[in-house]
Amino acid sequence: MIFFNYFIFPGFLFTAVIGMLASWVDRKVTARVQWRQGPPWYQSFADFIKLLGKEVIVPRQNRRLFLVAPLLALASVTVVATLLGRSMLRPQESFLGDLIVVIYLLTIPATALILGASASANPLASVGASREIKLVLSYELPFLLSMAIVILKSGGLIRINDIIRYQMVNGSILSSASGAVAFVAAILCMQAKLGFVPFDMSEAEQEIMAGALIEYSGAPLAIFKLTKQMLLVVLPIFLISLFWANNLSVMWVILKYVILLVIIILIKNTNPRVKIDQATRFFWGPMTVICIIGVILALIGY
Amino acid sequence: MSALIAKFYPMLIVDNLSRFIFWAILLFGALIAVYSFRFMKEKEGLAKYYLYLIFTIIASLGVVLSNNLILLLVFWGFLGFTLYSLINIEASASATAKKTLIIVGGTDTLMLLGIAIIWNLSQTFRIDQMRIALDQPIAVFAYILLACACFAKAGALPFHSWVPDCAKDAPLPVVALLPASLDKLLGIYLLVRLSLNIFVMNNAMNLFLMIVGAVTIVAAVIMALVQHDLKRLLGYHAVSQVGYMVLGIGTGSLIGIAGSIFHMLNNAIYKSCLFLTAGDVESQTKTTDLDMLGGLAKFMPITFAGALIASFSISGVPPFNGFVSKWMIYQGLVERIAAQKTVVISVLCLLAAMFGSALTLASFMKLIHAAFLGTEGAHKKVSEVHWTMWLPVMILALLCAVFGIFAKQIPLNKFVFPAVGAGEFVGFWASSWATLLILFGILIGFLIYFLGNTKGLIREDNNYIGGGAVGQDERVSGVDFYNAIRELKFFKYLYKKEEGKYFDIYEQGKNLLGFVGKLFQFLHNGVLPTYLVWALLGTAVLFLTLIR
Structure with missing residues (x-):
């Protein structure tokens, strides 16, 4: 059962397919906003298959780590997908890990990207890696604060299935004032975790030529792209299970997911890329203040 | 092993906590010794080095097994001395060695005072017979004194400043053995003993530890x-x-x-x-x-x-x-x-x-x-x-x-x-x-x-930027990763203060001593008659007090 969950549903295969479709929605909407036609629905699959067939070129440095880094990212995202999916399907039992485990596992894709970039020994990749790690530092503070609000609101629960069950009985965390504040903060952190505009400075194509990914080609690049697409499913699902799990019937989950996806795409298409120090100031300044207000609201019971 | 230690009861004792730390100390000692064979080969004073290494391990085992606070203090103090000597093996590290000795030795003195208060409270030195409630100020004071010794040994704030200096200057196996492993094991071991065996913790003390941590x-x-x-x-x-x-x-x-x-x-x-x-x-x-x-x-x-x-x-x-x-x-x-x-x-x-x-x-x-x-x-x-x-x-x-x-x-x-x-x-x-x-x-x-x-073909190639090979002058080192953060206002201030040794208890202590010294400097003018007058006055006061 665990292996079915892991490889097929809701683990690897399911997340990958939905992620590719979501990524197509993103591209299509972006294209329409910019008065272009946009790709057909199977474009992400075609891209993936085409990349697999390409030649793999590795830089002369640290070839092993260069090739293993994408696999680490893929493995961690798949584990999180399985964990969240199973907790949603069967909220009566704990599976694999709790909230803290998920928070830590979700830092692995960024870590893997940084390691892969460093291993390629390209100066532009180093610049990308440096931006990525600074971005991680920046969004991690408000992200952790919004997680703290979830823990406070649920009365000290950290098992994901318990948090879901708590919301099924007591209504979603989002419906409280502090929960709503935390949810908004978490959405912006999710945007940064996805590496989408306005927080895509580590892969800025125009200035550092895809930065961290500059030396990647063929199958390793395909896996990094696939990981990003899977994150486009995993992160919204993560937020739904923490903040918005009052009703988890299939239609509601799909609706909630689509709403989050639309928000992500809207933010992406209405903002220019910011510089890394602006991102740091944004997350450590206004975002943190807002989150602290949220924590205070949670402490006094709102 | 346990039977042998049991013979020395109540001076020594072994329980589940001390047993596993005992084996951990031996493991780290052995690994570092193996590492030292090659690393220290070209250094001078090797006989001294290995002697102190063995002393360190024996004294650490002594700390873990002691059931008597005075015995524990003796081993604990001896460790401070071996640490000083081990750092001193490196000729250029004498200033660091001095700093370490003063911070660690100074907190040992606090520990002695703390043990004296404990004797006053419980009339015993035996750790297994103590359960002191932290309900009176004097007990809290004793706890804090002993905790300071633990913090200095393990390197928690505000007694941390010897650790980074020592890490940079001391011979590397010494750093890997003492500040990195044994001192942590011992400092936290004593803190656990303090909090679980010697004292009965209350909420205020817990908060104190949490904030320090x-x-x-x-x-x-x-x-x-x-x-x-x-x-x-x-x-x-x-x-x-x-x-x-x-x-x-x-x-x-x-x-x-x-x-x-x-x-x-x-x-x-x-x-x-x-x-x-x-x-x-x-x-x-x-x-x-x-x-x-x-x-x-x-x-x-x-x-x-x-x-x-x-x-x-x-x-x-x-x-x-x-x-x-x-x-x-x-x-x-x-x-x-x-x-x-x-x-x-x-x-x-x-x-x-x-x-x-x-x-x-x-x-x-x-x-x-x-x-x-x-x-x-x-x-x-x-x-x-x-x-x-x-x-x-x-x-x-x-x-x-x-x-x-x-x-x-x-x-x-x-x-x-x-x-x-x-x-x-x-x-x-x-x-x-x-x-x-x-x-x-x-x-x-x-x-x-x-x-x-399917053929598993992977081609290796050099890196290029803009069509040219990457030169040494285009190299991006990881060192400057966080310069953007360093430039943020708050951090700029913080780093400036740290570089001025503002948070270093050793430097602050030195400044304080210098200030106190200055207060009395005018007395030491180097003129013999002045000193004689002071000595005579002192003797007169002494006699007057004694005779009365």
């Missing part, structure tokens, strides 16, 4: 972010990790205390592993300046593998051991939140601990990039170290993985829970299952690699 974690790791020297960077992390252990004990819940003891063991493992890899780098390239290093992974793959695993472990990447113990400490805090005990401070500490962990990850990404990956540095071509130097690294890295993956089966059930009792887990982490699934995930990735590229 949380501040230590964040402050030290922020300093570590901007270091330019590999060993000094590791030294600041050695301080930061102590914060987790103090915080864990402060939570006062079983799971938090068990987590902190587990973290103590884990920290000793990965921190000495990291210092040993730094030693490998130093012995091959003759420098630990991160500006000069780069691209070492290609030449020293085994050392790199050890450093990478230990870095994952210290940053709390699942499934390695550092993650499990941090996770247990967080659960201690969550338990406090659930029980509505001082919720505000518990939430703040939880945040400090988790954000500190993210900062640690960032700091180690910088280290890995600057020393082992990236473009090659200015050093000469190097090769992998002798096997006596990579074997200890590999053993410790293996322990990092095994203690993480089989956390519940081996270290927790065999060592930690018997020592302090098994706590109830608030969270859930099936480490072995998760590891298996992660491995399967990597397997999926490998299958994808072979799916398109």
Whole structure:
């Protein structure tokens, strides 16, 4: 059962397919906003298959780590997908890990990207890696604060299935004032975790030529792209299970997911890329203040 | 073994806690000794070095087994002396050795005072017969005095400043043995004894420990972010990790205390592993300046593998051991939140601990990039170290993985829970299952690699930028990763103060002494009659008091 969950549903295969479709929605909407036609629905699959067939070129440095880094990212995202999916399907039992485990596992894709970039020994990749790690530092503070609000609101629960069950009985965390504040903060952190505009400075194509990914080609690049697409499913699902799990019937989950996806795409298409120090100031300044207000609201019971 | 120690009861005693720390001390002693054979080969005063090494290990075992506070103090003080002598082996480190001796020795004096108060309160020196309630101010004072000695030994704020200096200047095996592993084991061992056996903790004392722990974690790791020297960077992390252990004990819940003891063991493992890899780098390239290093992974793959695993472990990447113990400490805090005990401070500490962990990850990404990956540095071509130097690294890295993956089966059930009792887990982490699934995930990735590229063809090529080969002047070192953060207003102020040694208790103490000295300087004018007048006056006052 665990292996079915892991490889097929809701683990690897399911997340990958939905992620590719979501990524197509993103591209299509972006294209329409910019008065272009946009790709057909199977474009992400075609891209993936085409990349697999390409030649793999590795830089002369640290070839092993260069090739293993994408696999680490893929493995961690798949584990999180399985964990969240199973907790949603069967909220009566704990599976694999709790909230803290998920928070830590979700830092692995960024870590893997940084390691892969460093291993390629390209100066532009180093610049990308440096931006990525600074971005991680920046969004991690408000992200952790919004997680703290979830823990406070649920009365000290950290098992994901318990948090879901708590919301099924007591209504979603989002419906409280502090929960709503935390949810908004978490959405912006999710945007940064996805590496989408306005927080895509580590892969800025125009200035550092895809930065961290500059030396990647063929199958390793395909896996990094696939990981990003899977994150486009995993992160919204993560937020739904923490903040918005009052009703988890299939239609509601799909609706909630689509709403989050639309928000992500809207933010992406209405903002220019910011510089890394602006991102740091944004997350450590206004975002943190807002989150602290949220924590205070949670402490006094709102 | 236990029977032999039982003969010396009530001077010595062995229980589950001291037993596993006893074996840990022997393990680290043995590994460092093996490492030293090659590393110290060309140094002078080797006979002295090995003598003090053996003394250190014996004295540490003595501390762990003592059941008498005076005996414990004697061993404890002797350790301060061997530390001083070991640092002094390096001719250029005498100033650091002095600083270390003054901070560690000074807090030993506080400990003596604390023990005197305890005698006054309980009329005994036997640890197994003490249960002092912290209900009167004098008992609280004694607890704080003894805790100061623990903080200085382990390197928590505000007695931390000797650790980074020592890490930079002392011979490397000494750093890997004392500040990185044994001093942590002993400092936290005594703090646990204080909090569980000697005193009965109350909520206020727990809060004191939690705040010291949380501040230590964040402050030290922020300093570590901007270091330019590999060993000094590791030294600041050695301080930061102590914060987790103090915080864990402060939570006062079983799971938090068990987590902190587990973290103590884990920290000793990965921190000495990291210092040993730094030693490998130093012995091959003759420098630990991160500006000069780069691209070492290609030449020293085994050392790199050890450093990478230990870095994952210290940053709390699942499934390695550092993650499990941090996770247990967080659960201690969550338990406090659930029980509505001082919720505000518990939430703040939880945040400090988790954000500190993210900062640690960032700091180690910088280290890995600057020393082992990236473009090659200015050093000469190097090769992998002798096997006596990579074997200890590999053993410790293996322990990092095994203690993480089989956390519940081996270290927790065999060592930690018997020592302090098994706590109830608030969270859930099936480490072995998760590891298996992660491995399967990597397997999926490998299958994808072979799916398109059936012949397994991989072409190696050089790096190019804009059509040209990458030159030395285009090199981006990891050292400057965090300059953008350094320029933020608050951090700019903080780093300036730190560089001015504003937070260094040793420098502040020196300034205070200088000030007090100045107050009395006018008396010492060097004129003999003045001194005679003072001496006569003094004698007169003395006689008057005695005769009356």
